[in-house]
Amino acid sequence: MEHKSANEMTALTAMPTNGHRAYFPGSMPREEAGDAGSVAHLELVRCIERLHRRYLDLFRVDLMRIGADDLSPAQVMMLFTIGPDDLSVRDLIDRGYYLGSNASYNLKRLVEAGYVERSASVRDRRSARIRLSDKGRQLCELVRGVDEGYHRLVVRDDGELRDLEITFRTLRRIEHTWTDALRSGEARIA
Amino acid sequence: MEHKSANEMTALTAMPTNGHRAYFPGSMPREEAGDAGSVAHLELVRCIERLHRRYLDLFRVDLMRIGADDLSPAQVMMLFTIGPDDLSVRDLIDRGYYLGSNASYNLKRLVEAGYVERSASVRDRRSARIRLSDKGRQLCELVRGVDEGYHRLVVRDDGELRDLEITFRTLRRIEHTWTDALRSGEARIA
DNA sequence: AAGGATAGTTCGAAAATCGATCTAAAACTG
């Protein structure tokens, strides 16, 4: 938490539109063979990693503008993962694939900063019930407002809307595939 | 670096296929209005964040199996960002959207561990030339092999291949949009 | 009631992040 942005040596100044090679699907050892030149899973993974890093930079700036400089991007995202629901920490963990201790850590900050309310469940007193506070909901509104700007930049016509939908659907499918793979992978160990 | 995996309280045990609500496009404050219920940019962002976290878990396990337990997932990804090329640190930074000091930090480890070779440029002696070593290339081969397994899980027919291509193309477009937004956003400040 | 599973937190060590320096080598500028 607490970061003043204003990147120094970051990639900010230079887009991928840099000099030499294409860098598009070209920046990895041989790929001409095998998949007949189509996009490989690994390229997508790399893209996701890059996008994630990129969005963090962008989002941090936006959060600063909004005035939510007491939260890290990941913490704000966590607010959206909670959403309008009233859930247990376990549910939150499952939704966001968080590690238990990390979820606790971030949740603690969210509660301390007043974005999330926590109370003990009546039925099971081990279990905590979490939900957004008004402050939390307000922040979500603001973020959603900012995001609409990006939405408009990204989907400018029906074709792009359709692509976005396919993209979302595909990513969800991949998410599911990975989760399965992870589960069965661990099964061999356990 | 150095992590023994074997998550404890992680989401490993429970997929998003958990109890109560749908959670699909449902876990955020109101979205029925406006976009006519279609996928919003923000949902995609959240998905990317989740996928990133998820893949980290998966990849760490794979790296362990491969025997590359001296590198973090991000560092291995950096190898692919270097790819077959011979580039300067600046190029690497631009390609991967790294922060300068982080790139240095990771690069140092890659060089120390023998995956990357660095030498000074002849023309500009400030500039370093970076490239994969044999060891680095070998690791990339191994990872690529593992990845082919996931590729087959994810694209099982032509339709899915087409979706993957659209997804990749769309994500690249978004990446570009964000980079632009970030650049022009910072411009106002600078 | 005893033993085990579950929910969630806390702790300490390790690692990652970030911006501010800092060095060295270009590249300008007069």
Add this chain to the structure above:
DNA sequence: CAGTTTTAGATCGATTTTCGAACTATCCTT
């Protein structure tokens, strides 16, 4: 050419994050 400014990149120190291993408290089973 001396003087200044830029650029490439490494390094430093402070902060934040990540992770797994305890640990506490409650619940469930028998």
